[in-house]
Amino acid sequence: MTGDPATSAMSQPSAPPPAPTARSLPLHTFVTMFVRLLAIQGSWNYELLLGTGIGFCTEPALRRLPGGKGGASYRQALARQSRYFNAHPYLAAVAVGALSRAEIDEVPPAQIERFRTALCGPLGSVGDRLVWAGWLPFSSLLALVAFGFEASPVIVLLIFLGVYNVGHLGLRAWGLIVGWRRGLRVASALANPVMRQGPLHIARMNAFLAGIALPLSLARVLDPGKALPALFDLFSGNRPLGGLLKIRLALAVPVTLLAALMGAAVLVSGHGRFEGWRAALLMLGLFALYSVVRS
Amino acid sequence: MSAAELVMLSVLGALLGLDVVSFPQAMFSRPLVAATAAGAALGNPALGLTAGAVLELIALDTLPVGASRYPEWGSASVVGGALFATFGNAPAGALVLAVTGALATAWAGGWTMFALRQLNGQWARRALPALDAGSPHAVMGLQMLGMTADLIRGGLLTLVALLVLVPVAARLVLHWHAGDLVSHMMVVACAVAVAISAMWKLVHGATHAKWFALAGLLVGLIAVRSR
Numbered sequence: 197m198t199g200d201p202a203t204s205a206m207s208q209p210s211a212p213p214p215a216p217t218a219r220s221l222p223l224h225t226f227v228t229m230f231v232r233l234l235a236i237q238g239s240w241n242y243e244l245l246l247g248t249g250i251g252f253c254t255e256p257a258l259r260r261l262p263g264g265k266g267g268a269s270y271r272q273a274l275a276r277q278s279r280y281f282n283a284h285p286y287l288a289a290v291a292v293g294a295l296s297r298a299e300i301d302e303v304p305p306a307q308i309e310r311f312r313t314a315l316c317g318p319l320g321s322v323g324d325r326l327v328w329a330g331w332l333p334f335s336s337l338l339a340l341v342a343f344g345f346e347a348s349p350v351i352v353l354l355i356f357l358g359v360y361n362v363g364h365l366g367l368r369a370w371g372l373i374v375g376w377r378r379g380l381r382v383a384s385a386l387a388n389p390v391m392r393q394g395p396l397h398i399a400r401m402n403a404f405l406a407g408i409a410l411p412l413s414l415a416r417v418l419d420p421g422k423a424l425p426a427l428f429d430l431f432s433g434n435r436p437l438g439g440l441l442k443i444r445l446a447l448a449v450p451v452t453l454l455a456a457l458m459g460a461a462v463l464v465s466g467h468g469r470f471e472g473w474r475a476a477l478l479m480l481g482l483f484a485l486y487s488v489v490r491s
Numbered sequence: 492m493s494a495a496e497l498v499m500l501s502v503l504g505a506l507l508g509l510d511v512v513s514f515p516q517a518m519f520s521r522p523l524v525a526a527t528a529a530g531a532a533l534g535n536p537a538l539g540l541t542a543g544a545v546l547e548l549i550a551l552d553t554l555p556v557g558a559s560r561y562p563e564w565g566s567a568s569v570v571g572g573a574l575f576a577t578f579g580n581a582p583a584g585a586l587v588l589a590v591t592g593a594l595a596t597a598w599a600g601g602w603t604m605f606a607l608r609q610l611n612g613q614w615a616r617r618a619l620p621a622l623d624a625g626s627p628h629a630v631m632g633l634q635m636l637g638m639t640a641d642l643i644r645g646g647l648l649t650l651v652a653l654l655v656l657v658p659v660a661a662r663l664v665l666h667w668h669a670g671d672l673v674s675h676m677m678v679v680a681c682a683v684a685v686a687i688s689a690m691w692k693l694v695h696g697a698t699h700a701k702w703f704a705l706a707g708l709l710v711g712l713i714a715v716r717s718r
Contacts, residue, residue, distance in 0.1 A: 234515035239637030241611035271625025399697035407707020459684025472685030
């Protein structure tokens with residue numbers, strides 16, 4: 197380690213560099229940057245990845261540099277910020293805040309570039325685990341539980357969009373604010389308990405929710421409100437009206453579950469060699485063909 | 492399906508296709524939302540929601556991670572929701588055809604997103620001198636161009652998919668042999684299998700996850716029983 201704050205900020209959070217000088221941005225600049233963050237992937241490509249998006253989002257702050265919009269400092273900073281960058285799109289807000297702060301504080305360009313490079317890895321991996329593998333499935337499963345309880349479409353959508361976007365918008369806003377406040381010392385923010393332990397707790401909640409959501413969703417789609425209760429009735433020896441139909445319905449459930457478990461076992465044992473959605477497309481396509489040709 | 496409905500669904504597909512990556516990525520493009528919106532546009536949000544729930548179970552398997560190529564669920568779910576809302580009230584094969592149509596569209600959508608990213612790359616390469624000079628117009632132009640192209644991509648994908656799949660589905664449901672229950676069993680078995688394997692991938696590394704899953708399953712079965 198060289199002791200350079202740009203790199204040591206990411207690798208040695210316990211030894212932070214000196215605090216940046218106190219600066220402030222007008223509220224409307226923050227709001228503009230936040231709105232632009234929603235479009236940070238607007239020109240995502242395999243050359244620069246998020247690079248142009250970072251330039252796009254930091255641009256309102258860069259107008260505060262000496263010389264204003266179009267000045268030499270502004271142009272040099274915008275050019276720096278529009279180069280290659282990779283991160284999770286929501287946690288890129290941390291980078292946008294921190295890099296804007298570094299530019300406004302007129303940190304040396306070489307130091308900013310090292311800091312920028314060092315940010316990429318952590319912001320990608322933390323975001324992927326927290327959001328894509330955690331919060332998104334959590335919101336989906338919660339909404340599927342509501343669906344299984346026969347909630348109306350409006351309620352299901354409100355639950356999904358409400359829960360997901362509290363996390364989504366909150367994370368972007370937090371990232372922008374904490375990035376701006378801490379500047380080059382932002383690494384310590386990524387070490388907070390939510391970022392470190394959050395994915396583990398969310399994974400457990402997701403396991404619990406999946407256990408609830410799958411039988412409930414299965415029951416609703418297979419035969420709204422009848423199939424699984426019919427199975428329970430069958431096991432309890434209770435065979436009231438429409439016994440044959442109920443037995444048929446009841447057998448549908450274990451057969452479907454068995455088929456699903458076998459399919460899941462095949463997919464899991466494949467270790468990602470084939471994707472589930474492709475397998476589902478193949479199976480359903482073949483079934484459709486069989487069902488039509490047989491007639 | 493009328494021309495007005497086709498236009499309305501294409502606009503919806505364009506907006507929800509844009510949400511997948513470009514703007515605002517607030518997950519309006521997830522199957523639960525997109526298919527329900529398509530169903531509502533055709534006057535039957537409940538059928539749209541059913542198709543959306545099945546697709547959502549399958550979509551749990553794909554994480555929209557960075558540069559990886561993944562299916563595009565926004566426009567595809569509009570197609571799936573619209574197909575089920577159009578044919579779902581009577582014919583047995585409607586759910587199978589709606590989900591299959593949506594999966595095929597999601598596959599095609601993944602390819603269109605890959606092509607768009609390559610196109611964005613070409614535009615970015617062309618704009619490199621201006622970017623290196625710190626031109627705000629170049630930055631803004633690339634963002635706007637990318638989002639506009641994505642909007643058009645989603646709209647065209649939805650339109651083409653509906654133009655192809657609605658007449659095909661209309662013919663197939665008439666010749667559908669399998670019964671209602673068997674058809675639904677097939678769809679549910681596929682969706683739940685994909686969802687179980689997806690959840691396994693996502694949570695099996697977490698300590699005690701299997702006990703949480705079993706506890707949830709117990710609660711779920713009790714909830715089904717007591718409904």
